[in-house]
Every structure is written in C-alpha cells, then in structure tokens.
Amino acid sequence: MLAVNANAFLLLGNLGTFEMIVVLLIGLLLFGSRLPEVGRSLGRSLMEFKKGLRGFTDDLHAAERETRKLIEDAEAEERRRAAAARAAEPPPATSASTPSAAPAPPPPPPGRRDPPDDVKPL
Numbered sequence: 001m002l003a004v005n006a007n008a009f010l011l012l013g014n015l016g017t018f019e020m021i022v023v024l025l026i027g028l029l030l031f032g033s034r035l036p037e038v039g040r041s042l043g044r045s046l047m048e049f050k051k052g053l054r055g056f057t058d059d060l061h062a063a064e065r066e067t068r069k070l071i072e073d074a075e076a077e078e079r080r081r082a083a084a085a086r087a088a089e090p091p092p093a094t095s096a097s098t099p100s101a102a103p104a105p106p107p108p109p110p111g112r113r114d115p116p117d118d119v120k121p122l
Contacts, residue, residue: 015023031038
C-alpha cells in the first residue's frame with residue numbers, strides 16, 4: 001500500500017512555477033467568472049472548519065480541567081476523611097497519662113520485707 005502512494009507521488013513529481021501557472025489557467029478556464037464565488041465559499045468552509053476544530057479543542061480542554069478538578073476534590077475529600085478518622089480515634093493509652101489507672105501500692109514499711117513471689121507461706 002505504501003508503494004502505491006509513493007508511486008502516485010512520483011507520478012506527480014515536483015510542481016515548478018510553469019506547472020503552477022498552467023494549473024491556475026486551467027482553473028480559471030473551468031470556473032471563469034465563478035472563481036471569486038468559489039474562493040468565498042472555500043474561505044467560508046475553511047473558517048467553519050476552524051471554528052469546529054476550535055470548539056472541539058475547547059471542549060477537550062474543558063473536560064480535562066473538569067477531570068483535574070474532580071481528582072483534586074476527591075483527594076481533598078480523602079484527606080479530610082483521614083483527618084476526621086485520626087481525630088475520632090482515642091489517643092494511645094500510657095501509664096502516666098491515664099487517670100483511671102489503679103494507683104501504685106504503698107511501699108512496705110521499713111524493717112519488713114515482702115517474701116519473694118515464688119515462696120509459699122507455711
């Protein structure tokens with residue numbers, strides 16, 4: 001398929017100045033007095049195509065902005081939920097900070113020693 005396209009291009013060759021003038025004269029003979037009208041319609045068609053293309057790119061950019069905003073909103077919501085979850089969970093319990101912990105037993109009186117835990121009384 002590529003060879004067919006390359007052969008068609010080789011058939012046309014490079015258009016020089018003389019060939020361009022011949023093509024323009026043939027166009028003038030074919031269209032005659034309608035040439036300005038054809039030029040105007042061609043210009044209008046080109047402008048409409050550009051407007052359509054611009055509209056398409058504007059829609060594409062708007063969709064991209066909307067997608068980015070949705071992603072940013074979702075990330076912000078996730079951060080907000082994580083912060084709320086961290087605030088809702090109780091702080092870790094430590095012996096110094098918990099007032100509900102049982103107080104330590106008083107020290108034994110001097111001169112009396114407690115028996116070791118592994119010795120049974122008689």
